[in-house]
Amino acid sequence: MSSEKGFVLWFTGLPGAGKTTLAERIKTIFTEKGMKVEILDGDEIRKGLSRDLGFSKEDREKHNERVIFVAKLLSRNGVVTLVPLISPYREVRAEARKEISDFVEVYVRCPLDVLIKRDPKGLYKKALAGEINNLTGLQDPYEEPISPEMIIDSNTETVEESVSSIMSYLKSRGLTNH
Ligand SMILES: Nc1ncnc2c1ncn2[C@@H]1O[C@H](COP(=O)(O)OP(=O)(O)OP(=O)(O)O)[C@@H](O)[C@H]1O
Ligand SMILES: [Mg+2]
Structure with missing residues (x-):
């Protein structure tokens, strides 16, 4: 049984x-x-x-607030809580930081032209074809973090490099021994 405590890694x-x-x-x-x-x-x-919610600003905020609530419960009970969530609004991420005691914001950054080429779910293609009209980054706003704990440049780092820099950071914060 590990004595390490929970925290939230917010991507x-x-x-x-x-x-x-x-x-x-x-x-x-x-x-x-x-x-x-x-x-x-x-x-x-x-x-x-959040199946009742769409992609308006208000719904995106509600969706994110629900995630904050669950992440807070899990992390305070010793669970390592990983939150991959677009979370486009600075104010909502600030709320997560305020609510959660061990909170690590990781900004996974990549230029738009690279994302359009990468397009793992075909969403950029759909947005550029006018089939969807609310894609974050192209049509809906994304407010970049001002002072996140970490920035990962996924355009220039391999997945392995990104993972090892996250693990080093967690170690330096005393959030893991591994
Ligand atoms: N350093 C890196 N870190 C993470 N992903 C990388 C990196 N370099 C390349 N990639 C690739 O980028 C793609 C990222 O896709 P992924 O589904 O993880 O994105 P996402 O941020 O979860 O998107 P969404 O918000 O649509 O769910 C994968 O194909 C992955 O292999
Ligand atoms: Mg994803």
């Missing part, structure tokens, strides 16, 4: 930037160490807890 960034990829890799590391881990993925939560 913010544009669609396709690498939030889910990194959360899943970090989950594997902590699971292998015997820690309790949960991923609160924005996409998954939209299929359940």
Whole structure:
């Protein structure tokens, strides 16, 4: 049984930037160490807890507030809580920081032209074709973090490099021994 405590790693960034990829890799590391881990993925939560919500500013805020609430409960009970969530609004992320005692904001950054080429879910293609009209970064706003704990440049770093810099940061903060 580990004596380490819970915390929240909050991955913010544009669609396709690498939030889910990194959360899943970090989950594997902590699971292998015997820690309790949960991923609160924005996409998954939209299929359940937030299935009544759309993509207006108000709904995006409500969706994010629900995630904050759950992340707070999990992390204060010792769970390593990984939150890959676009979370486009600065004010909502500030609220997460205020509510959650051990909060680490990771800005997963990538230039738009690279994201349009990457397009893992085909969303940019749809937005550019006019089939959707609310894609964050192209049509809806994304407010970049001003002073996140970490910035990951997924355009220039490999997934391995990004994962190891996140783990080093957590170690330096005393949030893990691994
Ligand atoms: N350093 C890196 N970190 C994370 N992902 C990377 C990195 N370099 C390249 N990638 C690639 O970028 C893509 C990111 O897709 P992913 O689904 O993780 O994005 P996302 O931020 O979760 O998007 P969405 O908001 O739409 O869910 C993957 O194909 C991944 O392999
Ligand atoms: Mg994702």
